Structures are given as structure tokens and as C-alpha cells.
Amino acid sequence: MAMVIYASREGYGIDQVKSTMTVGELIEYMQENFPEDEKIYIAHDNGYTYGGIRWNIIDSMADPDPDDEDYEEEE
Template sequence: MEKLIYSTFREGYGIDQVNRTMTAGELINFLAQYDEDTPIYLSFDNGYTYGGITEERFEEDYGEDKDDE
């Protein structure tokens, strides 16, 4: 079975230090070329360590733009 491995690294200590990231739409369009059962892994440290992507690890961050209601 084909696997999709995303090689990643630390770009900064805050979101403001990340130069570019995909939008949800760009990611959806990119992943559309793969079979829906293709597992996706995160690769760290030049392939020395790995991790997975799970729904529980996502969190929404509204930052300072959030309106308190």
C-alpha cells in the first residue's frame, strides 16, 4: 500500500515566524490525488522520528481576532 510521508521541521517558536502554510482548501485539493485510504505520516529529524495525524490533535485558534460574546 502506498504511504504519504510529510517531512516537516520547526520553522519558529510562534505562528508569526512561519513563512507559508497551505490553506485547508489547498490541502484538500492536494490530497484529492491520493486514494482515500492512503495513510499519512509526519516525518521529523530527517526521517529519524515519525508521527501520525489524528482528529483529536487539531485545535482551533482564534487568536486576538476572536470577538468575546
């Protein structure tokens, strides 16, 4: 068994993503549904290709600032 996250492309920047889970929500979901030693894979292209999660691919980035004059929220 494996945990597979099916990734979808929603935009060219994080400001174009309509919604996403918080770290807390993801942790809670994973703890409720998967054993601690379950492997995690990321599916791309509707499951045509796959990748793994490693420490060197996780990073942080600033959230879009809705008070910034260049910020445009999509409806």
C-alpha cells in the first residue's frame, strides 16, 4: 500500500491556486488515514508519471499579500 497525492496544475504562481490544505490539516488527515511508515508518492499527468518526496525538495515561500497593489484575486 502507498499514499499517492495526485498533483494538478492550477496556475503559474501560488496566488492562482484557489484553495489548499494547511500543514495541520494534512498532518491530521495523514494520521487518521495512513500508518506512520507508509511511503508517499506524487502522481503527475493523471498517474502517467510519479515522483517521491525528499527533504531537499521541500521549501517555503511567502503567501501572496492581498494588500499588495499588484495582487489580483481570481473569482
